[in-house]
Amino acid sequence: xxxxxxxxxxxxxxxxxxxxxxxxxxxxxxxxxxxxxxxxxxxxxxxxxxxxxxxxxxxxxxxxxxxxxxxxxxxxxxxxxxxxxxxxxxxxxxxxxxxxxxxxxxxxxxxxxxxxxxxxxxxxxxxxxxxxxxxxxxxxxxxxxxxxxxxxxxxxxxxxxxxxxxxxxxxxxxxxxxxxxxxxxxxxxxxxxxxxxxxxxxxxxxxxxxxxxxxxxxxxxxx
Numbered sequence: 001x002x003x004x005x006x007x008x009x010x011x012x013x014x015x016x017x018x019x020x021x022x023x024x025x026x027x028x029x030x031x032x033x034x035x036x037x038x039x040x041x042x043x044x045x046x047x048x049x050x051x052x053x054x055x056x057x058x059x060x061x062x063x064x065x066x067x068x069x070x071x072x073x074x075x076x077x078x079x080x081x082x083x084x085x086x087x088x089x090x091x092x093x094x095x096x097x098x099x100x101x102x103x104x105x106x107x108x109x110x111x112x113x114x115x116x117x118x119x120x121x122x123x124x125x126x127x128x129x130x131x132x133x134x135x136x137x138x139x140x141x142x143x144x145x146x147x148x149x150x151x152x153x154x155x156x157x158x159x160x161x162x163x164x165x166x167x168x169x170x171x172x173x174x175x176x177x178x179x180x181x182x183x184x185x186x187x188x189x190x191x192x193x194x195x196x197x198x199x200x201x202x203x204x205x206x207x208x209x210x211x212x213x214x215x216x217x218x219x220x221x222x223x
Contacts, residue, residue: 005031005058011040016060016203025061025188032056033121035128042149042156045203045210047187052115062203065186067157069176071197078169087143087167089174090135095126098133098145102159114159122158125149134171138164146171152215153182172196182213 003014005028019027027046031037033056041047041058050057074082099122103114125131130151136144144167146160155175160168175184185206186198201209 002026003028005029007032011037013041013044013046013058016045016062016207019060019062025059026057027060028058029055031058033117035124035130038121038125038149039130039151042151043210043214045185045207047156047158048118048121049113051113059187060203061188062206063189063200064203064206065189065193065198065200066206066209067176067184067186067193067196067198069179069181069184071199072173072176073195073197074173078166078173081166082170082173086138087170088137089170090137091174092126092132094135094142094145095131095133095147096123097142098135098147098161099123099159101142101145101163102147102161104161122147134174136167136170144168144171146175148185150181153180153213154185154210155181155183156185157187169196183209 002020005011005013007030011031014028016027019025033048038048044060045064046058046060048056049059096119099114099119103119122131126133130149131147132150132155133145133147135142143163144161146157146168148158149156160171162168175181186193189198189200
């Protein structure tokens with residue numbers, strides 16, 4: 001069993017070490033999705049992830065997958081694409097468009113965890129200055145993007161999308177090269193993330209980094 005968090009209470013999460021091993025990282029259920037709850041959660045390395053037919057579920061998996069900017073791997077094709085300047089990259093110009101695009105249908109995937117409740121909550125975080133998007137456009141068309149939470153020197157990546165090859169990677173490259181973040185949280189390992197240079201670290205290493213780097217004022221990546 002996991003703790004149930006009353007939505008009427010002050011945000012208070014269980015110790016992250018109590019997260020379940022199966023499903024990996026499940027910590028608690030309930031609470032609220034608003035700026036107050038999300039700031040407390042992310043500062044402790046906790047994030048929400050749930051489907052439409054579920055209560056709010058809070059997660060803190062270990063080991064944790066992170067990307068250090070110095071380890072970001074750029075393939076030759078990505079570097080060539082960046083040099084061609086075929087696309088225009090921007091920051092925080094269309095947060096709603098990016099998160100709604102990330103929530104869209106993808107090949108081989110049924111449904112999405114980015115439901116209307118999540119979209120509204122993270123848009124509220126964006127309006128408060130804590131959630132950021134990077135957009136990639138060809139002309140006026142949004143063809144790639146990513147979004148996440150920025151606390152201090154940590155960017156908590158949430159999702160990305162591409163409508164043309166490598167456009168989400170261009171956005172990640174832009175985030176890395178902004179110089180504003182010392183660590184990018186990728187949550188769970190995938191072969192795609194590992195190919196970009198992401199690595200797994202222990203819970204202790206991750207939370208120690210948060211103590212040093214993730215203060216509550218927001219630093220947005222420069223455009």
